[in-house]
Each structure stands twice: as C-alpha cells, then as structure tokens.
Amino acid sequence: MSTRKQLHIGMSLAPTWLSGDAWRRADSNIEGIFSADFAVDIARRSEAAHLDFVFRPDVSYLPLEVLATGSGFASLDPTVLLAAVARETSRIGLVTTVSTTFFPPYVVARQLQSLHWISNGRAGWNIVTALQGHENFGLQAMPSAEERYARAAEFTQVVLRLWDSFPHEALLIDRQNGRYADVAQVRPIDHDGTYLRVRGPLNLPAFANARIPLIQAGASDTGRDFAASVADLVFAPTPDKAAALELRRDLSRRAERHGRSPQDVRLLPGLSLYLAPSRKAAHELFMQTHEHVDKARKLASIKQMIGLDLSDWPVDRPVGATDLPPPADNPASRTHSNLLRRLIERESLYLEQLLLRPEVISAAHWQVVGTVDDAVEQILDWADAGAIDGFIAAPGGSFGSLQLFLEQVVPRLVEAGVFRERYRGSTFAEHLEDR
Template sequence: MEPKKLHIGLALAMGWLSGKGWQRPDSDVESAFNTAPYIEMAKLAEAYKLDFVFRPDTQFLNEELFDTEPGFCNLDPMLLLAAIAEHTKSIGIISTASTTLLPPYYVAKQLQTLQWISQGRAGWNIVTAIDGHENYGQTERLSSDERYEKSSEFLEVVMKLWKSFPNAALKQDKTTGIFADKTLVQSVHHEGKHLSVKGPLNLPESPFKDIALFQAGASESGRHFAANIADAVFAATPDIESGIELRQDLRAKAKAQHRDENSIKVFPGLSLFLASTQEEALQLYKSTHRQPSKQKRIEYIKDAIGLDLSNWPLHEPIKTNITKIHENVRSKTHSQLLLTYIHRESPTLAELLERPEVIGSSHWLVIGTPEDAFHSIVERANANALDGFIAIPGGDKNSMRLFFEEVIPMLVKSGWFRDEYKEVNLKERLRKV
C-alpha cells in the first residue's frame, strides 16, 4: 500500500539564530529584520512543493534573553507574509494572530487582505497568547479557560465580519455606476461577553474560498476549541507517544462534534540539527543550542508542575503523586507534557533535565544526518503520530539546506510527499488525506 502523503510546512523563523547560532559567521543575523532572507526561504520551500510557510509571533520582548540572543525580536507576521505573497505563487502563507490581545476587526481585515493578495493561500494560526497582556493594557493574564472562551467568541466575530461584505455584493459595474449592492452588506452588531463589534468589514470577501484555520495549544480547553474549528493543529509532541495520544484525542473530539475525523490534521514542530555525520550534528547542537543552567531547569520544573527537585539525587528515578496542573501555570500544554512524561517513564533527574520539555519548546528533536531525520519522520508517520510536520531548521543554515536537498527528496522518492502542487487554495490542500 502506498504511504499517505504528508503535509509539510516550514517555520519562517531563521531558527539557526537562536542560542549561540547567530554568532556563527554565516548566520546572516544582519538580515534578520529585512524581508529578503524570508522571501528566499519561502521561494525555496515552494520550489520543493511544501504545503505552507508559517510565521510564529509573540507580543512581547523576552528581556531575560535578548541581550545575548534574538529572543522574540521579530517582524510583524502579517506585513512579512504580504511581501512573501508577492514573490510566490502556490505555497500557503500562515500568519499568527492573538485572540486575547488584538481586536477582531483588525485581524479580520488583515487576514482577508492576505487572502486577496495571495489568491487563496492564507491561513490563520489562532493563538490565545500566554504573555504580552501588559503591553495591551491588561493587568492580569486570563486563565486558560477564559482565553479559550474569548477565543471562541473572537473567531465567531471574525467569521461574521468576513461574511458581512460578501463577494457577491461587489459589482464594480462602470455602466450602471453600481460599485456594490449595499443590500447584501450587513452590520454584525455583535454584543458578547468579551467583545462588542458593529461591522460590517470595509473589505469585501475574496473570491478565493475560505481561509484555513490553524490552532496552537493542546490543553484540554485548546483541544476542544481545535476540534470544533481547526483544519490543523500545530503541536508540541516531543515523543511518539505524545503524538499518538494527541492525534487520537483530537480526531475523537472532532468526530464527537460531527466532523469528519480526517478534517483535522496534527502537525508537530520538528527541530532539526542536521549535518553530514551524527558527530558533526551533535557538535552543532552543543555549540549553538541554549543550555539553561541546572538550577534554571529545576526552577522551570517547579513552576510548570509544582514538583521541587532541588535535593533530588541525579540518578534516582522520579515518581510523583501530582496529577493535576495548577490553573495559573504559564502553559498548560507544556506543563501537561512534562507531567505525562514523568508518570509514563519515571526518568532520573539527569534524564529529565535533558528532555525537550525542559530545555526547549517541547518540540520533536532530531540531531543527526538527513537519513536520521527521514527515518524519524517515517517512524512517526507509520505510528499515526502525525499528519505532517513543521520543519524548524536550527544550528546553522546548512541544516535547512540538508533538509531541502536531501530529506525532502527521500520523502518524495519513498512516496510520503508530493512532487507537484495540485491545489492552490490552502484549505483545500489540507483536506487531502
């Protein structure tokens, strides 16, 4: 039986600038705030027929880190992707926008603008945003449940705004002098618990069909939200077990909402440190990846799940009676991943301190050759732990080159990935099993 085709995206993040990678002579850090390197990455991804490029975003500056590495310094994703849309023809362009911090009218117009400019290739990564609330006049961070409650209402408003000025209303008839049929344009008059929006949107709906909806976050609230609305979920799954569990749960929840279980896809982030040999890749990882001190890691574990390991012997297996994540943790998703791993594996402290859940962003991590990356991808695909993935090349630019020039051709040759585009509309492309 021929393998199912995977969906593959690329993070437009110049991931090799993190940690100490930006100090390498060939890092191109001087261009981090120009459009040129990102346009080049997107055109390369399109040449290899990737489904989409994805731009993450934050609404705050990581003041603890940015003196020694870029941290969360970045260009605005909507503006950057608008520039990329003009230099590409087929690849999807996915922007991040927060439902906790930004106004829905503003987000609705920006995304519909991207859909017009890209002719149907736009996607929205719907995030609630864990931090940055103080930059938008909010004195307290909303709880996870509150953020997703607001996010549901926010999405409802955006969808109403997109439909408030339907494309059918746009006449542009020079003979009659009718620009638009105003009887078809309606205010939304939304008055909800969190939002008040009159409408209508002052931009007509594009003729290029629906905008693809993505969601990031795998707390219980996030999963229910995704099961209702998402075409795909951007996931943190550091191991196969977490990928299988998340995918099965989301498919079951979607089915319970009377959706086709294949209508929701799971795309974990794949952090890649690639080189010609495993030894070179490991050296690349060690020399560029930011390694928090042991004390910082122990503090993170305590903050994330309430487990104090300050006096725990380094080689003693860890067991805990903690079963529930505290409501006010920074990220329920990452805290739950960490707690689940401890319950499942009973790792030693030494093992735990090296886990992606502790020293990274809980992403799936491959340190090795292109062949190692290929086998890791196929292993997860065969285990039904994913529907595709988002590549995040790290360490140096050579990791990205090896991903495109060697990993993708191996996936194409073995039947796991396409060798040509068929659909331009991103939402339609993602519907393919």
C-alpha cells in the same frame, strides 16, 4: 502508485537554528533577521520544495533575560512580514499568528483578509490565546485558560462572520450601469456577545473562491476542544510518537462530537531538526547549540511549570516520578507542564540529561538529532502509524539543517509517496485538499 496518506508540511519562519549559541556561528546571518529578505529566502526555498506553507509564530512581549544572550522573542510583526513575502512568492501558503486575547476582531479580520488579497488566496491564521504579554495591552493579569479559550471561540466566530459579511459576489463592478456593488448582499453582523460587541460589516470583500484556513496551537484539554471545533490544522507539541497518537485519536473523537469529520482536523506537530552528514556531527551540532544553556533560567522554568526545585539537586541522583510534587492548579502553560511531568513520570533522568530534553530546552516538540536517513525513517514511521497528518519543520543548529531538510529529506518523502511532487493548486486551501 503509493497508497500512503499524503502529508502536509509547513516550514517555520522563526529562525530556530539561531537559538542557543547557534547565532554566534559565522554563517548564522543573525544580522539579517529583521529584514524581509531573511524570510523571503526561506519561503522561496520552501516553495521550490512545494511545501504547503510557511509559518511565523509570534508573541507580544519581550523577556529581557532571554534577549541578553540571543534574539529571543524580538521579531517583525508576522502579518506585515508575510505581506512582504507574498510579493516574492506565488504558491506557498502564508500562515500568520494573531492573538484573540489582545486584539480587536474587526482589525484581525481586515488584516487577514488583506493578506489573503495581497497573496491571491494564500493566507492562513494561527489562532493563539497567548500566555504572556497582558501588561502591554492594559490588562492587570492574564485571564484564565478557560476564559481565554471562551473568548477565542467567540472571537473566531466573529471573524468568520465578518469575512462573510461582505461576500465576493457582492462586487458587481458594472461600469455600464454604474453599479459597483450589490449592497443587499453586504450585511452587518450585529454581534453582541459575552466578550465582544461588533456591528460590521467588514470594509473589505472576501477573496474569491478561497477560504482562509485556520490553525490552532495548543494541546490542553480546552485547547483540544476548541481546535476540534474550528481548526483545519493543529500545531501542538508531541515529543514522542505515543503523545502524537493519543492527541491524534482524541482530536478525532472531539471533531466527531462537534459534527466534523476527523479527516478535516489535521495534526501537524512541530519537528525540530538537527541534521548533519553523520550522527556524530549532528550530535556535536546539537551540543554546540546548547552547551552554554542558562542553567539557572532552566531550573527556574522547571520550578514554575511543575513546582519541582532542582537548584541543589545532586548530579548523580536521577529525577523520577516519586520526586514530583502534586500538579499545580493553574500553571502558565498546562500543556507544557503536563508534558514535562509526563517525561519525568516515564523516565528517570539525571539533571544533565533532563536539561537537554525538548520539554525543557524548547516547546516540547518532536526532535530528530541525526542524519537525513534518521529524519526520513522517523517521519515515515510516525506517518505509517497514523500519529500525524504532517508536521511543521523547525531546523536547528545551523542553516545547513534547513538545506538538508529541503534538498534531501523532502525529495525522499516524495519518493516514498507521502508528499507531493508539484503543486496542484495555487491557494493554501487547495494545498490542504491534497490527501
């Protein structure tokens, strides 16, 4: 019997293997991304591997410059999509993404509880404050990070109270005496706060004996504190083990300050996987995916994040710590900006190298470009070091990366004693109880 800690593993339903030039492959099935069948197939495969959950990230805007060369941020509504996936699966958790900046809490509480009922207790909520999209919701500008997280904290408490406002126990369904519900147990929440006014109660009862787990995406100082106060899982960019260790320790300290156990706040970084039978083939897959990177757009992104203009940078001159300007007061994403600055402070990279690092080409997630052995070795190394409590897999480059992960990497993790051989429960919350 292994004494290793059990990992929690999710699978991203965002088709990351179609990013860059990967969608141009003949076997990409890019035509199917707006069909529920696309997500259902991934969810079924993930359920067969006994993963904890599938996860659909989301944004509420459409950058046309990205859409021109790939699917970008165009996608089905995540909650509607997962309702379709719910009918085609039976055990795997279903994590949807909903912003607390743009939507009314009553609608969000009802949608999530509806997904919970439809899936028989498998819903999860990825709480985001959003970084863009204000113009689509009548806002003149995005609120500051501090205001967004203050609203998110109030919003989340309102949703939790709405779920409690109509408890499952209030349903009597007593045909003989003609009593459908005990209305004495169904109470308004009468919330009148800084950002929100909601009377309640919710017009949907809570699902029986299965809470809806909360996920928080972000690693800024404000985001960490919010996550430590409410989240079951924290989905955050950790491009290297040192970053993951620092975040894991900080979340533990913050959880204790909020009166919670550190074990109740689990860190699951994103893991971008470019897998192939050999390291050479994996590297070729990675380079094929990113060989036509939009250099001008990446340079503009770097300038926006950290204020460093590399548009005329010499190809033979490394970019180093002394080249960094002072940190910006209010970057669009403080987490991403800090990780990019951290990379340049720690490593001197030529421009060609910098443009291929995850802090630039993606959301700064942990990345493995290699074989199944390489992936297993890194996962076990991070897990044994106490840097992670699991991860969210985001295969890249080709559908083959997803297949290798589910059919070879996961079974190897089972053999190593860090992942379940079979489901013990039927709800998402029960999966998280596996230690």
